[in-house]
Amino acid sequence: MMIFKIFRADEWAVLCADGQTLGAPVDLADGFIHFSTAAQAAETAAKHFAGIDGLMLAGVDADTLGPDLKWEPSRGGALFPHLYRALARAEVVWTAPLPLTADGHDFPELPA
Template identity: 70%
Template sequence: MIIYKIFRAPEWADLRANGQSDGAPVDLADGFVHFSTPAQAAETAAKHFAGEDGLMLLGVETDRLGDDLRWEPSRGGALFPHLYRELRLSDVSWAQPLPLADGQHQFPPGVE
């Protein structure tokens, strides 16, 4: 299963430069790297990245994360994927810009 991480440009640059990242400030504060499922990604973008341009959408295959990935309740009791280690560049299956058009982030097909 592919899960998604949204990074701002400096966070993406840090991951690429260092080969690993502890995530965004919210990840550092919470002690794990937050991810979203395809059904959760658009709501995550709207809630935490409203109006922000220059974002990157990272696709990560859950099988690469092993036992460090935990599914825990969050918004409305829904289970969200949380990674309890650094995110490694080698974990990332693909990355692409997450453009903003008319105030809405434009996700690729299959991501709601």
């Protein structure tokens, strides 16, 4: 199953340059990297990234993340994937920009 992380441009640049990341400031504060499923990603973008241009959507195969990936209740009690370790750039297997339009972010078709 593919899970998704939304990166601001500077966060994506750090991941690419350093080869790994502990995530955005909210991830550091919470102690885990926030991910979304394909069904949750657009709502995550609207709620937490409204009006932000230059975003990158990164897909990771959840099955490769091992026991450090936990599914925990969040928004409305839905289970969200949370990674309790650094994410390596090599673990990102799919990417797409999330351009900002007048109606919000333009999402590509997401892989399963």
